[in-house]
Amino acid sequence: QVTLRESGPALVKPTQTLTLTCTFSGFSLSTSGMCVSWIRQPPGKALEWLALIDWDDDKYYSTSLKTRLTISKDTSKNQVVLTMTNMDPVDTATYYCARTGEVGATYFDYWGQGTLVTVSS
Amino acid sequence: DIQMTQSPSTLSASVGDRVTITCRASQSISSWLAWYQQKPGKAPKLLIYKASSLESGVPSRFSGSGSGTEFTLTISSLQPDDFATYYCQQYNSYSLTFGGGTKVEIK
Numbered sequence: 316q317v318t319l320r321e322s323g324p325a326l327v328k329p330t331q332t333l334t335l336t337c338t339f340s341g342f343s344l345s346t347s348g349m350c351v352s353w354i355r356q357p358p359g360k361a362l363e364w365l366a367l368i369d370w371d372d373d374k375y376y377s378t379s380l381k382t383r384l385t386i387s388k389d390t391s392k393n394q395v396v397l398t399m400t401n402m403d404p405v406d407t408a409t410y411y412c413a414r415t416g417e418v419g420a421t422y423f424d425y426w427g428q429g430t431l432v433t434v435s436s
Numbered sequence: 437d438i439q440m441t442q443s444p445s446t447l448s449a450s451v452g453d454r455v456t457i458t459c460r461a462s463q464s465i466s467s468w469l470a471w472y473q474q475k476p477g478k479a480p481k482l483l484i485y486k487a488s489s490l491e492s493g494v495p496s497r498f499s500g501s502g503s504g505t506e507f508t509l510t511i512s513s514l515q516p517d518d519f520a521t522y523y524c525q526q527y528n529s530y531s532l533t534f535g536g537g538t539k540v541e542i543k
Contacts, residue, residue, distance in 0.1 A: 425523075
């Protein structure tokens with residue numbers, strides 16, 4: 316059974332760095348084809364993909380946010396970490412992690428429940 | 437980046453109606469398109485991948501079609517559980533993008 320769970324602060328101040336952790340089970344990020352992405356959704360708005368890390372430790376980032384994002388993995392702990400620097404109120408959103416389970420096909424078959432991050436002083 | 441445009445943004449329909457949602461890509465994405473359903477306060481759920489492949493466990497009233505730049509999601513007979521927001525997502529490249537969403541409301 317595949318599960319993913321996001322964790323991190325519910326509130327961050329402007330200019331701070333956000334660190335989110337995705338803890339997963341039911342698959343291994345060392346298996347060929349497996350990837351984990353971060354996706355966010357501001358309240359009442361559409362989904363926005365942020366970053367992806369694959370089984371081979373290749374990393375991909377949103378063009379518009381790449382200077383602020385870092386994604387990493389700890390295969391032994393079954394965790395993927397996202398850091399986002401210089402947080403702003405417009406970054407207030409529910410942040411999801413999601414799995415890609417098919418080689419060369421980056422759609423998301425399993426999602427975490429999401430964690431709401433509010434950026435406010 | 438490839439832009440994904442969904443239409444309509446809101447759709448009002450009744451139980452039993454046939455519903456069609458369109459997603460257009462700003463450039464060809466072959467068949468690298470997925471559809472998701474999202475209900476308020478919940479994570480998105482995968483419905484369709486590779487434009488027309490039905491995810492396991494998804495009711496057969498959902499179907500997808502299209503290739504290149506134009507795609508459709510069809511619900512053959514709308515059920516009460518189907519009132520939700522639907523998103524398309526392209527995965528032709530590693531700069532993944534979603535459409536703006538289509539909210540299916542009760543008429």
